[in-house]
Amino acid sequence: MLPYRPQREWIEGRGLLVVIAHFFSGVAAGLWLFSLALDYEAGLIISIVVMIVLAGGAHLAFLGRWPRFWRMILRPHSSWISRGLLGIVLFLVGAILYVLPGLRDTTFGSAMLALSVLGAALILVYKGFVYLVAKAIPFWNISLLPFLYIAYALRGGAALLLVAAAAAGEVFDIDLLQAIKLWVVVSSAVLLLLYLALANNAGPAAKRSLQELVAGRISPAFYAGAIFLGLVIPIVLGAIGATAGLWRGLLALVGLSSLAGDFFVHYCIVKAGIYLPIVGELPPARSYRGRPRLF
């Protein structure tokens, strides 16, 4: 059988910019939604800045011909990248107009709020589907992947909220923050474990990806980043906060660690993508006599 072929374009060299762009777009969308829910003005501004500068900048820097980026919105009927760009445009138009002074309490402001929420929702959803449709990479072609990306985007948004709030000295309802923190850590951990379990039963190529992740070339990033920084540190700091009380520094540490862990989850999933071998055992020759040909 021909050897397994890892995907390289979207992770090595400039390909890392795709991971960075997807990470920050999810974090920005998640932060926008949490900031709306908690009425946190600074969070709204930060999410717009992160979306434009970090997510948008990374997306454009990755493209081979970035001046043509506007063309990428032309096929929302078939391409998830088009749908994602549409989501980003809707989000930015709605968000920027919503935060302008004097418009928020108007009907127009409400419409822009709805537009921004729609755009944020589309951003949360599209990334997982971008990878899901790659049937050639079985590790990505698992139906739980979009939900995993949604969970980690919301988790990233909550983490950035903690960092921003801690840095600015804002104090929210502590119980609410604890609940958010607990929910994002537990839900994303459960989804990640479920996803890996599904990958183990998704065929030899997916199993090979899982092997690379937990015991191969990607395992340092997975254990140090996704597990230790992303799960262990937030849980331990959360336990400390529950007993000794929360303070700003602790909130910031939880947020930063969580963000780093989220990035490594994105990184590990993309890096672990391995293609189906072009040919394994030769398939049997079949006769097409008298049968409709599928070409």
Added chain:
Amino acid sequence: MVIDLKRCIGCHACQIACKAENGTRPGTLWARVLKQELGTFPNVRRFSLPLLCMHCRLAPCVEVCPTGATEKRADGIVTIDADKCVGCRYCLMVCPYGSRYYQGEEWTYFPGNGANPYEAMAYAGHPTGVVEKCDFCLSRVEKGLQPACVLACPTNARTFGDLHDRQSEVSRLIDERGAFRLREETGACPSIFYLPP
């Protein structure tokens, strides 16, 4: 196209002919030949597997392209419009056959010395920052000629023709010998048929 694996001797003439005809940059192999072993010792045999763009009927690259640069023509050939491609490489991700190549930089065969006159002429048709792939030598096919890889094969392992014409040579070969396609389970419906070795 039908490729007879019983006839293919793995000489790479198709690969060289493709390079010469299309003037692709180093590392870009629109046509390539992989070597595969079958069986276990002592009953082992080796065969050569020519690969190129499969010009799939349900091409995933066409579906995912966000700009419409990748299109499927009425005659079934999948093409890329370099003027529309933004180089997002999404098509590269979804291709099950590894048949697409991204031209990130202006690679030449003699780094440090720039492009020689042949390269300068050949690479003019291969802009950087975009994806490219086999197009069945479209410029030749439109003149009624065969693709370069078909003509170059010394054993006539490759046959190019109209799969919809049941009287064509490709159809006759598929009907008489039976054929298979690579990775049919991806649902791409490739247009390259292989006759068993």
